[in-house]
Amino acid sequence: MENSHQDNSRRRPKGDKRQRTRAALLAAARELVHENGFDQVTMEAVARRAGMTSGAIYGNFKNRDDLLIALSDQFWAPIMPDIAPGSSFDEILAALADATIAVLPERELAAVGYLRGRAFALGQSELRRRVHEATAQDYAAGAQWLRETVKAGELQVEPELLVRVIHAMSEGLVLQRLLTPDLVPDAVIRAAFAALSGNFKCRSTTT
Known part of the structure; x- marks a missing residue:
């Protein structure tokens, strides 16, 4: 039981971190879309604006279409x-x-x-x-x-x-x-x- 509790406590911060990462990427994407229009925004630019790697954004969104749908859902x-x-x-x-x-x-x-x-x-x-x-x-x-x-x-x-x-x-x-x-x-x-x-x-x- 103790090991199970420890395992669960380890997993929770990961979920929180993923949510924070996704929120930061969406906030960065919104800024860039506001500044330049969506057609000028790349996945890599969003990652850079958020201070993250390309792997971080592709780990949360498959492509720009995914990102646009998520932006609408969020904001x-x-x-x-x-x-x-x-x-x-x-x-x-x-x-x-x-x-x-x-x-x-x-x-x-x-x-x-x-x-x-x-x-x-x-x-x-x-x-x-x-x-x-x-x-x-x-x-x-x-x-x-x-x-x-x-x-x-x-x-x-x-x-x-x-x-x-x-x-x-x-x-x-x-x-x-x-x-x-x-x-x-x-x-x-x-x-x-x-x-x-x-x-x-x-x-x-x-x-």
Whole structure:
């Protein structure tokens, strides 16, 4: 038992070190993408910026595509609202608006790199395929979350459709807010989510 405890205590720091290494590489990659655009960033340059060897970065990411996906996961993660148990659909939409507003400072720090990465992906068929797969997984998880969270009878459209609408709307609101802050204040973001419920209910009664 003593040997087993010692073995476990030896393993834990390795895991911590790997996480720290990965975080440092992602931070270095974000800096370089922000400065030069993703198409000008090499794996070796990221390793040098992080003060590490090429072996360190290739031990964490297979290639630049892997690195770009990881950057998006780390610095542009899906928005997760804080939902009280038993919340109505309107309350859920209000919480989504609040969560969108709350991530704005983080999004501002990551926006230039995020947009440069997306621009790079547009010209890379394999990377676009991977972005499609990652986004589809997020949509599936979001649709399942809606099914489990929204009360029966309150959802007027298929969750698979609604999650795409919410994502597209929140992305547009965030980016436009960062570009023109005075034109997209918090009130606009809250109004957009509040209107979503009514628009969907209205449409569902006319089709």
